[in-house]
Amino acid sequence: MKKLFITTVFALGSLTAFAQEEQAADQQEAAATEAVAQDSFSEISLEEVPEAVTTMIETNYPGATINKAAKNEENQYKIEVSLEDGTSGALIVDEEGNAVEQ
Template sequence: MKKIFITAVFAIGSLSAFAQEEATAVEATAKEAAATQDDFSEVAADELPEAVTAAVSKNYPTASIDKAYANEANQYKLEVSLEDGTAGTLYADENGNWIEM
């Protein structure tokens, strides 16, 4: 009976160790995404890659890019406004693919 109890304790202990490692990995990924989001530097709109400006024109034909920012990973943060007065922020990679941040 003691052997079964000890085996159960070790099994539960090892499962909680794996869960802790997974939680740490998720936290690290979230921190990395936040750091990426904060590391943007302003760039001129005419310095944006053609793929990024084409993606904005295709998906948001009435949008104008008010400000543009870039980071070391060649990701772009775009502050855009629409003709109807609404504004928002878009994130794209250098190939014009949208990024969720």
């Protein structure tokens, strides 16, 4: 009976360790995929940003200044903006000015 119990404990321990290793590998893969997605944007001039995108920013973020713009192969734009209160951030939008969830 002791051997059965010990064998069961080892089996469960091995499964738990395997699951944790797999989860860590999945997290690393997701981080790598996200990094690749972020790197796929190529910087463009501010004049190349579609009017729909600039209109969306002007409407939703009055007084915001566009600092940088980049575009990927899927015609999505990564726009870095500064707000009047000194905060800054990046928006990812499609060519029609709709937010893109990543």
